[in-house]
Amino acid sequence: MPQQPSAQVTAAEISRIAGVTRATVSNWRRRYDDFPDPSGGTESSPLYDLETVRAWLASRGHASAASPAEELRTTLRLNPPSTDGDDGGTADLLLLVLAAARRTPEQLTAAARLPDEELALRAERDAASVADAVPSAGAVRFAGTDAAVLRALYACVRDEGGPATLGVLAERELEESAASGAYGTPDPLADLLARLVPGAPVRVLDPACGSGTLLEAAARRGATELYGQDVLPVQARRSAVGLMLAAPEATVTVRAADSLRADAFPGLDADAVLCTPPFGVRDWGHDELAYDPRWAYGVPARAESELAWVQHALAHLTPGGHAVLVMPPASAGRASGRRVRAELVRSGALRAVVALPVGASVPFHVGLQIWVLRRPEPGGAAGKSVLFVDTAETTAGAKTAGAKADARTGPRTRGGSRSASLDWERITAQALDAWHAFTRDPDAFEGEPGVARAVDVVDLLDETVDLTPTRLVRASRADVDPAKLAAEADATRRNLVEAAESLVRAAGYDDWDPAGDSARQWRTATVSDLARGGALTVLRTVPDTVRTRAQAASSGTGGDERPETRAALTGSDIASGSGPSGNPTGPYDDTAPVITVGDVLVRAVASGDGPMARVADEEDAGALLGHVHLFRPDPARLDPWFLAGFLGAEDNIAGASTGSTVLNVSPGRLRVPLLPLEEQRRYGEAFRRVHELRAEAQRATRLAEETARLLAGGLTGGQLLPSGEAPDARGQGDDSPH
Incomplete structure (x- = not known):
């Protein structure tokens, strides 16, 4: 049997065990002579004997600060299970999680108290069951x-709970990476795919199920x-384990094999197929599967493995059943x-x-795509059109001075952020x-310019058969009513004029006196000094423990509003002047900081x-924190606008930032002038006016871009005419260029 590794932990693991920050551990090392000496590692990355550390922590009341999940995480690293397999023992532990989740808390407590050998035998019986x-x-x-x-x-x-324990095991052996080939589908995207299936499917297949999301x-x-x-x-x-834990009433059947080469369900006709197939795989079996009966729509090329998955999904549907797949844009x-x-x-x-x-x-x-497919019914009429929807144009409400901007008129930018920061509600x-309106009556579907359009099949069957939604949706601009477009452009232009006037007023503040000769x-x-003195409080985002997540999932809503349903204010929101637009990076418990006015x-x-x-x-109030530091001043000692003005100063930020490529702001190192409250308020009013100037400039810029977009699109689409041209002068006379 291989020798078990020495029970040594890093400073980061000590901080998690004790439930403190790494800075606190560093402080302990400097302040306390009896703090354990390193037992290994290097001078820059020392390792400490786990039992010695636990004894020291116990003497100071920190022995039980780590959550059970953290204890399991640390124990797995220090004492990996003995196994001859390639998965580091994870397979056996997965079975044990499923079996343990079916036991009562009392039974689990009793099992954990057994002697080592008896415990091992008990765990074997549980897993085998x-x-x-x-x-x-x-x-x-x-x-x-x-x-x-x-x-x-x-x-x-x-x-x-079982799901939380499964998550810890996944961190160890099933992390999402190119090396493991395991990637998860974000929950909002998974829910969207499931909701795109009409009706209430009973039998659902995922031929590349990954973690089962x-x-x-x-x-x-x-x-x-x-x-x-x-x-x-x-x-x-x-x-399999995750599905049995999440859906105990469902019948779960999962198989391990390559779906294209060795289909584990050759006779299965499902009501729906949901799938995120692997992308860009050339060795998918092109040569050996050349005559496979699944290729009813043509043999996929070697570079088109995704189209092989599409036909595999269609082959497993009952007539009239739907398949929804996430596809790379190149497939279109x-x-x-x-x-x-x-x-x-x-x-x-x-x-669609x-x-x-x-x-x-x-x-x-x-920018990925969702393909919605339906297996044709024998004798049924083929669809005359295909729906195309472009959700890729993200919008964010621009924050204006004294007014809340409409999110739909906010600046338009393409992606650039991870899934958690996207506006999944809008997407x-x-x-x-669009999908529901299209399925109700495809022939009567009118669409929405720039967002959704139904394109006739005959128009798609050209020499390229390009199914890129952005191209096809934007091509619908010619269908826009000229009168409606002219009215929209005029309204936006009037808003721009009003914004420009507001910008002039904001720039008109002239009480900027020189400080003197120097x-x-x-x-x-x-x-940090001000916080110790009680002048302000520094709050940071603290995601809840896995226990809280499991309890929240099992108990439903715990009050009038669960914290995880709130929006999160991100650093990008501060930079762009928008309201809270992010999704929380994970569920938060009721101790998570919530923003208040001021x-x-x-x-x-x-x-x-x-x-x-x-x-x-008021727009920010009630939001959670993204990657943002929150300072809550005592209004009797610090003016908020004065504090914001000096905290955000370039020199102050530069002096409090660490790192080379990514500059992380250390909030405790930021400095604030010591001024009487009355003088703070004068500075605060000046900083508020600077903020108003910046906000009005951003608003005017946004409206100028929107006005220009509408006018240019109307001119090129034929809905608008240059000023002074008669309505019947449409460039079709004898002297028009040829």
Whole structure:
């Protein structure tokens, strides 16, 4: 048996065990002579004996600060389970999680108290009891040397639930990376895919199920028969366990094999297929599958593995059933896939293509697409048109002085941020509204210029069969009513004039007096000093523990408003002057900081253009924190606008930032002048006017861009005429150029 590694922990692990920051651990090392000496590692990255550290922490009341999940995480690193497999023992532990989740808390407590050898035997029996339900599960073997991990796992399941424990195991062996080939689908995207399936499908298949996120979304919609397949055995096992924990009433069947080469469900006709197939795979079986009966729409080219997955999905549908797949944008227009795309369109199998913003899912730098397909019914009429929706144009409400901007008139930018920061509510609404209207009556569907359009099949079957939504949706500008476009352009132009007048007024403030022959010198204090003195409080984002997430998931809403339903204010919102637009990076418990009016908000990363700080107003109130520092001043001692003005100063931010490529702002190092409150208020009023000037400039810039876009589009689309040209002068006379 291989020798067990020494039980040594890093300073970061000590901080997690004790429930403190790494800075606190560093402080302990300097202040306390009895802090344990390093037992290994290097001078810059020392390691400490775990039991010695725990004894020291116990003497100071920190022994039980770590959550059960953190205890399991640390124990797995220090005492990996003994196994001869390639998955580091994760497969056996996955089985044990499923079995333990079916035990009562009392039974789990009793098991954890058994002697080492008895505990190992008990864990073997528990895991073996569910082995038949998990794909490729072999004989389970635990030894007495695994006792530490087994106790930690039982405690984690007991206190934080099976899903939370599964998450810890996933961090260890199933992390999302190119090396593992395992990537998760963000929950909002998974829910959107499931909701694009009409009706209430009972039998749902995911032939590349990964961790089972799409099948979980289907189960939330009422599916009771869940079928999954994944080429990675450990992923298949993880998916099976996760689905059984998330949907205990459903029948779960998961298999481990390559779906294209070795279909595990050859006779399955599903009501729906949901899938995010692997992208860009050339070795998918092109040569050996050349005569496969699944290629009813044409043999996919070697470079078109995604079109092979599309036909695999269609082959597993009942007539009239729907498949929804996440596809790379190249599949919509690549020349090698033209014949298959043409047949999908001609037969009526392709019903809709939805373009997603950049950052919706892996790979985050690409704007992915959703293809909605329907297996044609024998004798049924083929569709005459295909729906195209472009949700990729993200909008953000611009913050204006004294007024809340309409999010739909905000600046338009393409992607650039990860899935959590996207406006999934808007994306989902645009896709579903268009899809539902189209499915109710395709012939009467009018669409929305720039967002959704139904294109006739005959117009798609050209020499390229390009199915890119952005191109086809924008081509609908010619269908816009000239009178409506002229009215929209005129309204936007009038708003621009009003914004320009407001900008002139904001710039008209002229009470800027010179300080004298030299600049004024400040006597300053750090934020840390002010916080210790009670003049302000510094708050940061603190995601909840895994226990809270598990409890929230199992207990439903815990009050009038669950914190995780709130928007989050991000550093980008501060820079652009927009209201809270981000999604929380994870569920938050009821101790998470919530913004109130008068709080001072500072971006945590010093990069890019735009202001670094602002004072929270009514629009910000109630939001959670993204990657933002929150300073809550005592109004009797600090003026908020005075504080925001000096905290966001370039020199102040530069002096308090650390790092080379990414500059992280250390809030405690920021400095603030020590001035009487009355003088602070005078500075605060001046900073407020500067903020108003910047906000009005941003608003005017946004409206100028929108006005120019509408006017240019109207002129090129034929809805608007140059000033002075008669309505009947349309360039069609004899002297028009040829």
